[in-house]
Amino acid sequence: MEDIEIPKEISDHMYQFINEIIDKCGPRMPCSIQEAKAAEIIKNELKNNCDKVEIEEFNCNPRAFLGFIRIDVILVLCAFVLILLFNLEFPLFIYQILSGMAFFLNLIAFIILWNEFFNYREFIDPLFKKKTSQNVIGTINSIEEKQKIIIFSAHHDSALQFNLLTYLKIGYTIIIFLGLLIMFIWLIFTGIILIFLLGFSMIIVNNNAMQLFILILFLIAIPIFIALFFFVPFGEKANKVPGAVDNLSSVGIIVGLGRFLKTKNDFIPKNVEIKLISFGCEEAGLRGAYRYVDRHLEELKKYDAECVNMDTIQSVKNVSIIDNEPSTRTRHSIQVVEKLRNAAKKIHLDLFQESLGGSSKLSKILGQITGGTDATAFSKANVKAASIVAMDLKKMLDFYHQPSDTIDKIERGALERVLKLCLSYLKVSN
Numbered sequence: 001m002e003d004i005e006i007p008k009e010i011s012d013h014m015y016q017f018i019n020e021i022i023d024k025c026g027p028r029m030p031c032s033i034q035e036a037k038a039a040e041i042i043k044n045e046l047k048n049n050c051d052k053v054e055i056e057e058f059n060c061n062p063r064a065f066l067g068f069i070r071i072d073v074i075l076v077l078c079a080f081v082l083i084l085l086f087n088l089e090f091p092l093f094i095y096q097i098l099s100g101m102a103f104f105l106n107l108i109a110f111i112i113l114w115n116e117f118f119n120y121r122e123f124i125d126p127l128f129k130k131k132t133s134q135n136v137i138g139t140i141n142s143i144e145e146k147q148k149i150i151i152f153s154a155h156h157d158s159a160l161q162f163n164l165l166t167y168l169k170i171g172y173t174i175i176i177f178l179g180l181l182i183m184f185i186w187l188i189f190t191g192i193i194l195i196f197l198l199g200f201s202m203i204i205v206n207n208n209a210m211q212l213f214i215l216i217l218f219l220i221a222i223p224i225f226i227a228l229f230f231f232v233p234f235g236e237k238a239n240k241v242p243g244a245v246d247n248l249s250s251v252g253i254i255v256g257l258g259r260f261l262k263t264k265n266d267f268i269p270k271n272v273e274i275k276l277i278s279f280g281c282e283e284a285g286l287r288g289a290y291r292y293v294d295r296h297l298e299e300l301k302k303y304d305a306e307c308v309n310m311d312t313i314q315s316v317k318n319v320s321i322i323d324n325e326p327s328t329r330t331r332h333s334i335q336v337v338e339k340l341r342n343a344a345k346k347i348h349l350d351l352f353q354e355s356l357g358g359s360s361k362l363s364k365i366l367g368q369i370t371g372g373t374d375a376t377a378f379s380k381a382n383v384k385a386a387s388i389v390a391m392d393l394k395k396m397l398d399f400y401h402q403p404s405d406t407i408d409k410i411e412r413g414a415l416e417r418v419l420k421l422c423l424s425y426l427k428v429s430n
Contacts, residue, residue, distance in 0.1 A: 003347050004420045010259050014252035014415045017045065018407050021156070021251070022242045027403075028158045029239040030062035030284035031131035038156045039134045042251060042278050049258035050138035050276065057134045058280075058291040061125035065285035066160060066232050068116040068124055073225045075109040076183060079190060080218045086205055095205055096197045103190040110187055120285045120328055120372060133157070133280035135288050138254075140261060140274040147271040149305040150429060152257055152422055153289070153374055154250030155282035158243025160232040162401040168227075169397045175227050182221050189214075244407040245391075245399060249415060250310035251278050256419045267423055269430045273303070279374050289377035300383045306336050307385035308425060309375040312400075315392040316413045319344075319421070320352040322387040328372045333384035340386060343424035349417060388421065390414050 021028075021038050028035040039055055046053045079102040086095065115123035136156070164172035196204040204210055232238045242248075254276045261267060261274070268274060279288035293300065321344075323337045324330070337353065344351040378385035399405040 004423050006256070006260070006416045006419060010256050010419075011416055013259065014256040014419070015407065015410070015412075017255050018244055018248040018252045018410075021248055022244060022407065027239045027241050028156065028243060029160050029241070030157045030281040030287070031060070031133045032157075032239055034239070035157045035280055036132075036134060039136050039278070039280060042136045042156055042255070045255050046136065046138035046258055046276060049140075049262040051141045052139040054137050055134045056137060056292070056295070057132055058288065059130050059132055060281055060284060060287040060291070061122070061128040061130050062133070062281055062284040062287070064122065064125040064128040065116060065283075065287075067128055068112050069231050070229055071124065071127075072109040072112055072183070073229045075105045075112075076186060077221070077225055079103075079105040079109075079186065080214075080221065083190065083193065083214055084218065087211065092197070092200065092202065095202070096194075099190060099194040099197050103187070103194045106183070106187040106190050110183060113183070116285070117371070118327060118329075120290075120376065122285070122287075133284075133288060135280055135292050136278040137292075138258060138276040140258070140268065140276070142271055142273045143265070143268060144270040146273045146303060148269070148429075149273050149275060149300065149303040150426065151275045151277055151305060151307040152254055153277040153279060153307055153309045154254050154311070155247045155279040155288065155374060156251050157280050157283050157288075158241045158248075158405070159246060159283045159401040160238035161240045161403065163230055163232060164227060165397065165400060166402045172397075175224055178220075178224050179228050182217065182224060186217065186221075189217075240403045241401060242403070242406050245314045245405050245409050246312045246401070247282065247310075249313035249410050253310055253313060253415050253419050253422065254278060256415065257422055260419070260423065267426045269426060272426075272429060274426075282374055286372060286374055286377050289374035293377045293381050293383065297381055297383070300378075300381075305378075305383055306333070306339075307375060307378045307383065308336065308340070308422060309373055309378075309385060309387040310418060311373045311387055311389050313388070313390045313414050313418050314395070314410055315390045316411045316417060318352065318392050319349065319388065319390040319414075319417055320354050322373065322375070322389055323353055325370075325372045325376055327370055328376050328380075330372065330376045330379050332375055332379050332386040336384050336386040339425060339428055340388070340421065343421055343428045346428065347420050347424045349421060388418055390418060
């Protein structure tokens with residue numbers, strides 16, 4: 001296959017469309033008025049190039065996904081206070097109660113973290129206000145009888161401002177890992193204290209070394225957990241991120257794909273229905289993607305659906321196929337990954353195949369806290385999926401989840417390369 005030529009009109013329109021949404025909507029945090037307005041603009045754009053376009057509304061609790069951090073901070077600090085009360089004279093049973101409460105608080109904090117972040121489950125979501133978001137779904141009908149569905153997806157909401165990234169840059173990573181480490185150490189340590197006390201041993205209570213260790217850990221924890229408490233601003237103050245790279249870049253490609261296929265339907269396999277989807281609430285724990293998969297799972301299974309998700313398309317040279325997402329322990333479809341690799345070869349595009357976060361040792365460590373992409377919702381339901389990411393990690397700290405995520409951060413040519421990859425994917429699907 002020769003290199004696919006992207007018309008200048010389509011190339012220019014992708015970038016113009018990103019600017020249009022930013023100019024008309026501004027930052028679009030999950031379930032905001034601005035997110036809904038962006039969904040309408042995307043719907044109207046796709047109407048010109050799809051056989052059917054619809055908006056599917058859904059409800060979720062958008063502030064739960066990062067709001068759990070404040071709950072965990074309070075629980076862990078309360079556990080410290082309970083153990084620091086050991087400096088007072090109490091009967092044994094009071095020490096047992098205090099240590100039991102401290103361990104229980106730490107355990108609850110860990111369970112919340114495990115479910116909300118490392119599994120993207122809606123574990124404590126009912127504690128937060130329910131709101132409405134929307135997925136935009138454009139359908140291009142199959143030319144002959146439908147036998148398969150291929151989905152190209154993105155998300156139109158933007159992230160809440162990450163204060164630690166905005167003001168501390170690399171300090172963000174340090175604080176996150178220290179916070180996780182302290183939580184883990186403190187859970188184990190309070191468990192050990194409880195075991196000693198339930199064994200009627202007061203040795204651990206009267207041990208000066210133990211008391212000094214707890215005090216030092218507490219003093220280290222205070223600034224770390226205060227920083228985590230203000231991980232994102234309160235309320236509307238968090239809605240400051242234009243989200244050009246993350247993830248209007250991918251929405252631009254969805255729009256470009258629709259325009260291209262409108263005039264060149266020979267790229268469409270005859271028995272394949274194509275869906276161009278922009279999800280809402282990706283930044284609230286992939287809620288839009290999960291809602292879509294839940295609602296359409298029977299259809300997705302029936303037609304052996306494949307999802308090519310796109311996220312953070314910023315760099316020309318760093319186009320990557322994500323086959324593994326460490327945070328949520330998600331392995332994506334070998335079949336979709338292999339087809340993407342073959343599609344890249346057809347257009348002479350050099351690709352990286354790697355875990356989310358990168359392939360180097362440091363990147364793999366960072367990958368543990370990078371979160372997930374919308375492809376996770378499909379792969380967790382055993383629907384074939386993978387994600388395309390094109391991010392220069394060296395530049396990431398300058399704009400990721402910050403007010404500086406503007407269109408100038410997208411390298412010209414990055415969107416075109418990924419659009420060509422999507423078109424080539426359709427060709428190898430014939």
